[in-house]
Each structure stands twice: as structure tokens, then as C-alpha cells.
Amino acid sequence: MSYGLIMADVRRGLFDERNLDLVGFCNVLNIDPWLILPKGAYNVREAYFKRIIQVEMGEEEFINPLNAVITVKKVIEKFGDPFALIFSASSSGMEIAPYVAGYLKSPIITDVSGYQKESGTLLKSLYSDKVFASLKIKGEGFFVITVRSGSFRHEAREIEENTIYEKLEGLTRDERRRFLGYIEEEKQEVDITKADFLLSIGRGVGTKDEIPLYEELASLLGATISGSRPVIDKKWLPKSRQVGTSGKTVKPKVYLAMGISGAFQHVSGMKDSECIIAVNKDPEAPIFQYAHYGIIADMHKIRDRLIQILREK
Amino acid sequence: MNILVFLKRVASSQEEELKILGEGEAVDLSRLPFKLNDWDNYALEEAIRAVEKEGGHVIAISLGAKESDDVLRRAIAMGAGEGILILGEEALFDPRLRAIVASRFIKKEGFNFDAIFTGVQAEDDQFGTFGGYLAGILELPYVSMVVAIEEWGKGYVLVRRELEGGLMEKVKVSLPSVLSIQTGINEPRYVSVMGIRRASQIERKIYESSLYMEGVISSIEVLKWSYPPKKEGAKILPYDIDGACRELLQILKERGVCQ
Ligand SMILES: Cc1cc2nc3c(=O)[nH]c(=O)nc-3n(C[C@H](O)[C@H](O)[C@H](O)COP(=O)(O)OP(=O)(O)OC[C@H]3O[C@@H](n4cnc5c(N)ncnc54)[C@H](O)[C@@H]3O)c2cc1C
Numbered sequence: 001m002s003y004g005l006i007m008a009d010v011r012r013g014l015f016d017e018r019n020l021d022l023v024g025f026c027n028v029l030n031i032d033p034w035l036i037l038p039k040g041a042y043n044v045r046e047a048y049f050k051r052i053i054q055v056e057m058g059e060e061e062f063i064n065p066l067n068a069v070i071t072v073k074k075v076i077e078k079f080g081d082p083f084a085l086i087f088s089a090s091s092s093g094m095e096i097a098p099y100v101a102g103y104l105k106s107p108i109i110t111d112v113s114g115y116q117k118e119s120g121t122l123l124k125s126l127y128s129d130k131v132f133a134s135l136k137i138k139g140e141g142f143f144v145i146t147v148r149s150g151s152f153r154h155e156a157r158e159i160e161e162n163t164i165y166e167k168l169e170g171l172t173r174d175e176r177r178r179f180l181g182y183i184e185e186e187k188q189e190v191d192i193t194k195a196d197f198l199l200s201i202g203r204g205v206g207t208k209d210e211i212p213l214y215e216e217l218a219s220l221l222g223a224t225i226s227g228s229r230p231v232i233d234k235k236w237l238p239k240s241r242q243v244g245t246s247g248k249t250v251k252p253k254v255y256l257a258m259g260i261s262g263a264f265q266h267v268s269g270m271k272d273s274e275c276i277i278a279v280n281k282d283p284e285a286p287i288f289q290y291a292h293y294g295i296i297a298d299m300h301k302i303r304d305r306l307i308q309i310l311r312e313k
Numbered sequence: 314m315n316i317l318v319f320l321k322r323v324a325s326s327q328e329e330e331l332k333i334l335g336e337g338e339a340v341d342l343s344r345l346p347f348k349l350n351d352w353d354n355y356a357l358e359e360a361i362r363a364v365e366k367e368g369g370h371v372i373a374i375s376l377g378a379k380e381s382d383d384v385l386r387r388a389i390a391m392g393a394g395e396g397i398l399i400l401g402e403e404a405l406f407d408p409r410l411r412a413i414v415a416s417r418f419i420k421k422e423g424f425n426f427d428a429i430f431t432g433v434q435a436e437d438d439q440f441g442t443f444g445g446y447l448a449g450i451l452e453l454p455y456v457s458m459v460v461a462i463e464e465w466g467k468g469y470v471l472v473r474r475e476l477e478g479g480l481m482e483k484v485k486v487s488l489p490s491v492l493s494i495q496t497g498i499n500e501p502r503y504v505s506v507m508g509i510r511r512a513s514q515i516e517r518k519i520y521e522s523s524l525y526m527e528g529v530i531s532s533i534e535v536l537k538w539s540y541p542p543k544k545e546g547a548k549i550l551p552y553d554i555d556g557a558c559r560e561l562l563q564i565l566k567e568r569g570v571c572q
């Protein structure tokens with residue numbers, strides 16, 4: 001049976017849950033999941049993999065895209081072409097996958113979140129999740145994909161046979177890119193992950209001048225203020241208030257999202273909130289698919305009326 | 314220091330309805346406003362800052378239909394020294410094909426550069442692949458999701474790249490290299506309509522994309538466009554503002570977060 005070559009999504013000694021989406025993807029396509037992994041003690045769920053290839057490289061070297069090319073080429077040289085090269089759509093996979101694909105001139109599709117068996121098509125979102133495309137890969141040879149976190153995890157199955165272990169040694173290193181260290185975010189006085197009630201504002205807020213009135217609303221409601229990336233990028237709110245993959249993951253009792261469209265990178269940071277309420281003027285905004293309650297209106301009008309009611313109390 | 318910056322003209326879709334035509338044949342973009350891809354605006358600003366500090370110049374390059382000239386004029390108004398359009402009426406939707414065309418263009422026209430900047434992703438197709446793919450073909454070092462450029466050294470650059478959850482990593486890469494730039498790295502300068510008009514006087518070069526397409530065809534095909542898979546969806550509160558607000562406050566009370 002042909003194999004799917006999974007490049008492990010690892011960071012600081014952790015084997016991320018996202019790897020299970022990659023296994024699930026292989027299972028759905030009915031190909032053997034093979035894993036390549038750097039040196040180190042990772043809590044790999046070994047029974048999911050037909051073959052585990054441990055590479056003679058430390059983690060930081062391994063996830064360097066320049067070295068990933070060297071590793072992948074070696075695996076292919078030794079074992080023959082895979083059916084597909086599979087990565088997470090994470091900060092690592094988003095960097096390594098296109099680089100390896102470009103080096104090998106392979107077809108690539110990123111952020112895949114579904115597979116349709118009958119037509120053999122891959123599903124991918126576009127325009128911040130407002131539309132999806134069913135895509136088919138043409139031509140011969142293997143392709144490269146990145147898989148959206150959470151989309152195939154439930155399909156992951158353990159295999160019946162024993163896992164085969166291999167070691168890959170004697171690899172060169174590409175010294176043109178070097179890891180120098182991690183930088184943690186500076187500690188801030190407010191921790192939005194601890195708040196019960198978040199009032200989160202997005203690009204729909206329009207201008208900086210509107211922010212103080214949302215701060216007033218938050219204080220009248222007893223909510224903590226947070227935001228989507230564009231609001232933080234413009235420095236209208238501090239970085240520590242950002243919700244999403246590159247910000248914080250939050251699970252408050254209530255998440256009130258105003259003027260946020262519901263792009264995946266935002267949603268993955270707040271979708272497990274107990275109650276999500278979205279205010280957006282676009283009835284088709286993807287956020288309404290995740291929200292429990294929705295208000296289709298101009299967020300400023302909602303804000304002004306709420307402030308008025310709360311002041312009267 | 315010479316920097317090539319790739320700029321894409323995209324449909325501004327965040328606040329617009331996206332209609333799918335027929336049985337999923339296409340997305341109707343005919344009534345949407347177009348603009349410079351948000352990520353690319355940051356990439357362009359970062360490139361201009363680099364040459365302002367280190368000397369050299371910025372060349373803005375766009376692949377697309379003739380309307381993409383808009384983003385080149387804007388780039389020149391912002392401070393780019395040159396604008397180049399690789400003209401292709403057919404949208405190069407396939408990331409592989411697009412990067413091959415760009416790489417052949419760069420090689421054939423013999424550009425001398427220290428760095429290539431792209432955005433992390435295009436707002437429309439969201440592949441997030443162009444910079445990486447191009448770097449792979451050109452066999453140049455690559456760093457994605459760059460959120461700070463700390464130092465341009467002799468033959469290298471020190472950058473910070475963004476990871477998950479607020480974590481960053483510090484990376485040293487040798488030049489020339491390809492960097493994909495993340496939003497928020499800077500505050501892009503303002504360009505006036507007057508500035509863009511003035512920029513029109515500087516000639517933009519046009520090259521035909523077909524010159525760089527020999528022997529390659531698209532490796533992906535769109536079989537169908539569709540609306541997002543529907544989940545449970547939200548319960549929509551009344552449309553009148555007052556009614557919606559009162560119900561909202563009631564929900565907050567039930568949830569115990571607000572009196
Ligand atoms: C690697 C990477 C990491 C990322 N990490 C994050 C992250 O951690 N967090 C994050 O949030 N994003 C992140 N993003 C960005 C993400 O892809 C989206 O671009 C972003 O979430 C969009 O933010 P938004 O919803 O506020 O803006 P938009 O998508 O522009 O949406 C604005 C919304 O406001 C609505 N609106 C406008 N005016 C009004 C009004 N007056 N009243 C009511 N509604 C109105 C519009 O209908 C629209 O739905 C990341 C992207 C990448 C590539």
C-alpha cells in the first residue's frame with residue numbers, strides 16, 4: 001500500500017494533537033501513515049503509525065525548512081515516492097510545506113479541511129471561510145498538503161500490525177538559516193484566558209476613536225475587552241488581548257464578538273467558549289456558524305443602545 | 314540593499330456577499346471593490362523602511378490582469394523605485410504554476426537582489442504558499458511569518474518569526490533570502506490620492522506571463538465552489554436594536570456574567 005509521509009508537528013518537546021489530523025487524513029485516503037520525527041522523547045501515539053522514522057537531528061534543526069528538504073529527499077531516496085507529503089497547517093507546516101513543495105516542484109494545496117471520496121477532491125476554504133473550493137490534483141507524482149487542525153482527528157485509527165521503526169542518519173545540515181532562541185510574550189497585567197466574560201472587537205469597529213466607547217461598554221457589563229488580530233495589529237488594543245492561533249485560546253462563559261468575521265485563525269481560539277454571541281452586519285459572516293446567538297446589526301448601534309440601557313439602571 | 318516585493322491585487326471580500334454562480338462554477342467578484350492584499354501592504358512598508366535605512370531600492374512586482382497596475386502605482390507612491398507587472402489574463406490560481414512563473418521571471422530578467430518579500434497569505438485564495446514555494450525553487454533560505462526585522466548584517470538578517478500562542482522565535486538567515494511578512498510588523502504609511510496620481514508618471518514595465526510558462530500547466534483544478542458546510546448556526550435575535558439589546562442582556566444574566 002502506498003504511504004503518506006507525515007512530518008511531525010513538534011515544538012519544545014511536545015508532539016502536538018494536530019498530528020492526529022494528519023493520521024486521520026491518511027486513514028480517509030486509505031494510505032499508510034508514516035511519521036518522521038526528530039531526536040527526543042516525544043509522547044507519540046505509536047499505534048497510529050505504520051512506520052516511524054527517527055531523524056538524527058534535534059528538534060530545532062528538524063523544523064528548519066532548509067533541513068526538512070534534506071530529510072524528505074533522503075526518505076524518498078530510501079523508500080520511494082510517497083502518495084503525499086503531509087503537514088499541519090500550523091506555524092511550522094505553513095512554513096515547511098511550501099518550501100519542500102517548491103524544492104521538489106510538487107503540486108500543493110494548503111489548509112485542507114475535508115475530502116470527498118467519490119470525486120477524490122480536497123476541500124479548502126477561501127476568502128476567510130466565506131466560500132470553499134473542491135480541488136483536484138492533476139498530473140503524476142506525489143503532492144504536498146497542509147491539513148487544518150481539527151478536521152480529520154476523529155478519523156484517526158490505530159493500526160493492527162506492529163509499528164516499524166527506522167533511523168535516518170548521516171544527514172547534512174543547511175547552515176544558511178539558524179535558530180537562535182525563543183522569545184516569550186511579555187507578561188501583561190490582564191490575562192484574558194482567566195476572564196468569565198469577554199467582549200471581543202474586530203475590524204468592524206472601523207477606527208481607533210470608537211475603542212473608548214467599547215471600553216466603557218465593557219466596564220458597564222463587567223466584561224474584559226479582547227480583540228481579533230487586525231485590531232491588535234493596528235495597536236488599538238495590546239497584543240496580550242489577541243484571541244486566536246497566534247494569540248490566546250480562551251474559553252469564557254460568554255464570548256461576545258462584535259465586528260469579527262469568523263476566520264479560522266480567530267475561531268480556533270474561541271470556539272470552545274460556553275456561550276458565543278456574535279454581532280455582525282453581514283448575515284453570511286462565518287462567525288454565525290459558531291455562535292449560539294446572533295445579532296445582525298451595526299455594532300455601534302448595539303453598543304450605544306446597550307450603554308444607554310445600562311446607564312439608566 | 315535591493316528588495317523585490319510581491320504584491321497581489323485582491324477582491325475585498327470581508328464586508329461583501331460572495332455569490333456562487335450556477336452549480337458552483339465560479340465566485341462572482343464583479344461587484345466587489347479591489348485593493349492591495351493587506352499582508353502585502355505590511356511587506357511593502359517593511360521593504361521601504363529597510364532601504365530607507367540601508368540604501369538601495371525596492372522593486373514592486375505583481376502577477377495579474379492589467380488592473381493590477383493599481384497596486385504598483387500605490388507601491389511607487391509609497392516609495393518603491395520601480396513597478397513591474399507580469400501580465401496574465403488567466404488568473405494563476407495554482408500556487409505551483411504561479412511560483413514557477415515568478416521564479417523564471419526573476420532568473421531570466423537577471424535581477425540583482427538581497428531579499429524577496431511577500432505577504433504571509435493572500436486574502437482571497439489563502440494558500441500562504443507563494444513565498445515558500447518560490448524560495449524552494451530558487452533554493453534560497455526562507456523564513457515565514459516574520460513579525461520583526463531586528464538587524465540587517467553583512468550577508469545576513471536577524472528576524473523574529475511568529476509561532477502559536479504569542480510565542481516567537483529568533484532566526485538568523487543568510488542573504489539573499491525570501492521572507493514572508495506578517496501583519497502588525499509595522500504601521501504602513503498613508504498614501505494620498507495625489508501621491509498615487511503623481512506615481513502614475515513613473516513608467517511601470519509590463520512582461521507577458523506566457524513567456525515564462527513553457528512546459529508547465531496548472532496542477533490543480535477547481536471542480537466546484539460551495540458555501541461553507543453549515544453547522545448548527547446561531548439563534549438570531551430580533552432585528553430591532555432595542556429588542557436585540559434587551560434579549561442580549563437577558564442572556565448575559567442567565568449565564569451569570571452580568572446583573
Ligand atoms: C498565520 C496567521 C495567524 C493568524 N492569527 C490570528 C489570531 O490569532 N487571531 C485573529 O483574530 N486572527 C488571526 N489571523 C488573521 C485571520 O486570518 C483574519 O484575517 C482575522 O481574524 C480577521 O479579523 P476580523 O474578523 O476582525 O476582520 P474581518 O475579517 O475584516 O471582519 C470584519 C467583520 O466586521 C463586520 N463589520 C464591519 N462593520 C461592521 C459594523 N459596523 N457592525 C457590525 N459588523 C461590522 C464585517 O461584516 C466583517 O464580518 C491570522 C492569520 C494568519 C495568516
Ligand SMILES: Nc1ncnc2c1ncn2[C@@H]1O[C@H](COP(=O)(O)O)[C@@H](O)[C@H]1O
Pocket residue numbers: 319320321322350352353356374375376377408411430431432433434435436438439440441442443444
Ligand atoms: N498574483 C500575485 N502577484 C503578486 N504577488 C503574489 C501573487 N500571488 C501571491 N503573491 C504573494 O504571495 C503572498 C502569499 O500569497 P498566497 O500564497 O497566494 O496566499 C502574497 O501575500 C503576495 O505577496
